[in-house]
Amino acid sequence: DGGITQSPKYLFRKEGQNVTLSCEQNLNHDAMYWYRQDPGQGLRLIYYSQIVNDFQKGDIAEGYSVSREKKESFPLTVTSAQKNPTAFYLCASSSGQGPYEQYFGPGTRLTVT
């Protein structure tokens, strides 16, 4: 089955540690996205990538980093510089930029204490 996988579903870390969230897609989509969701805030774009080895900052990129070494993979690292990392993180992909619908993974709920 084609789709997007994110692992793990739940992740717990101590404050000051970097943590990497996995996102893999087998839809052969060019574009991939990372969003953060907080209660009552909707979805906020962290980073996005339209092609391998290229990515752009979204609205809230500070404290996060990404890489896009393979078309199917777009991992997100939450660094210790991110002041409020506890949130629900969603990865998405689309066959093109902008007007194309995005398809989402199941999300990773990160808790940092």
Place this chain on the structure above:
Amino acid sequence: AQKVTQAQTEISVVEKEDVTLDCVYETRDTTYYLFWYKQPPSGELVFLIRRNSFDEQNEISGRYSWNFQKSTSSFNFTITASQVVDSAVYFCALSGYRDDKIIFGKGTRLHILP
């Protein structure tokens, strides 16, 4: 700047009632796309519909229907004969033709009471 407003933060209706979720958008683009997504309790967003700005025909898919009105910059979503499984957060979203990202509204949490 582009903006999507979902003024209804939370709605509760009794099962089998009809319910309409409002979405108002702002854009300076003449060509743009509107979307609706559903986020059930499991967390994964599910794509429901995409409409372009040149197609103002209403769309119906089973119990779901969408009313797009450019004159009022609205793209409302109606669920007919609601069911408990419709309980979710619903997001309206907007993208310009040349944009490389989608702008999401803050969502409306819908509770369908048995």
